[in-house]
Amino acid sequence: MAEKLTIDNISTFCKSKGFIYPSSEIYGGMSGFFDYGPLGAELKNNIKQAWWKFHVQDREDIVGIDASIIMHPNVWKASGHVANFEDILVECTKCKERYRADHLIEEALKIQADGLKADDIQKLIEQNKIKCPKCKSALDKPGAFNLMFQTYVGPKQSKESIAYLRPETAQAMFVDFKQVVETARLKLPFGIAQVGRAFRNEISPRNFLFRCREFEQMEIEYFIHPGSWEECPYVDEIMDHEIFVYSAEMQQKKEKGKKMKMKEALSDGIIKSPWHAYWLATEHKWFVNLGANPNNFRVRQHLPDEKAHYSKDCWDLEYNFPFGFKELQGISDRGDYDLQQHIKHSKKDLSLFDEETKKKIVPHVVAEPSQGVDRAFLVFLFDAYNDDKERGNIVLKLNPRIAPVKVGFFPLMNKLDKEAREIYNCLRKLFVCQYDKSGSIGRRYARADEIGIPYCVTVDFDTKEKKEVTIRDRDSTKQIRVQVSELKNVLYRLIVGEVEFEKAGKLIK
């Protein structure tokens, strides 16, 4: 593992093994869009399923929904996406440099330019004779650039029929809030979760899957009683969890981050809300439990000027990609901003009745532990990818629970084809399996290693007589013998991690 792994290595690997292809490749591809191939689709589904089980099915306090991608256009007016995503840009007539109009005006005139309309901006540019900061030439008319994809609903393509492909899944949790609470009989604190597609017309998609125009999110909006910012009933679960912490203060003082336990971060006042500590640690644990390397993560606090105006505090869970530490998820305190926006725009009461105070309250979102599926996919691939020089092949050390193929079945020799297939046919309905009789046995192990098959079952000449097979472990290449009658049970326990490999059968030399 001498050379550093790059995003190119991963993207080439993904294409050659059938994990990911550029979208519509036979027509030249589409920038910012990707297709998941046979192995990629399995892996991605496994990640989503593992997320759903961990965050929804295994918990009492979180329920899931699956909302439509196209929602009422007013949803995006209420959420601020129509205004905020409409970055107004100005271009230099000569050097063609483009600027965010609001940034340009703030810089030139030292005034707040947030939220100005294109017309106002043009007036300001004309009145103050603002020129291109780079080449001092005249600036062109400002124009809007909206990151949301637009479409028309119904037969008429008019201004009234404009709708948007959702740029995030979160809004559905607020819009459907009342129905979910009533039908699921939820009591605060609780969360609403969703996994689904979102679309953003990014100016410049980069870094393979990291920034694309169509992506999938796994998202939770977690609601608490407005007064209970400091009362997290689950906080004891994570007190001893260790993580690399990089607070705003450390960033401002140009210090490095520090590895610490959550109880330390809380008692030292670095992380203020136990809810944030809980969600940061829980999300980190989710990645690590599924095979990610704990040391490639850090939690970083937003600097005061990075925070959204409604947010009390915000922390990102970041991963150390080859192109730097990048955000995987933002654990942000959104207060009651979103629900209030929808109350205002829809004129519907979205408050809950508080039995204790006998008053109506609007819950606060204390955290939205949300992340991109595609980014998680990259994380697991990066941490699993091992170019094993000794073996002479890549070993994809994916956790068996998310590995796209769980078991490989090989006849030691071609004459054992019939016996091996019989066993394979019994087990393929229980696990995703692959049968391989092509080439030498070593070649088949190598092939299996490269796509991350954790266990390979080899049928040999003793199988008929002794009713035994060999299971070979991907990561250690060690082998055990087990009875064919036990095979199903042993494989299951290995895949879910209930038993150590060497203790699952008779270890061979």
Added chain:
RNA sequence: GCGCCGAUAGUCUAAUGGCUAUGAUAUCGGCCUUCCAAGCCGACGGUCCGGGUUCGAAUCCCGGUCGGCGCACCA
């Protein structure tokens, strides 16, 4: 979006205006093979797209697409 650079089988790669576009690897079929990419035979597969220059273009020119880097952008 802008600027610079690039694009040859699934992957990596040779060919700098001239033979049927090179080789490796992967894949598939066959032989062989008693546990870690052994060997032999065979097959499939390529100059990103469109136009131009030329007797002749993978090669030169123009436009587009895609990708890399830098800038900008990043709810």
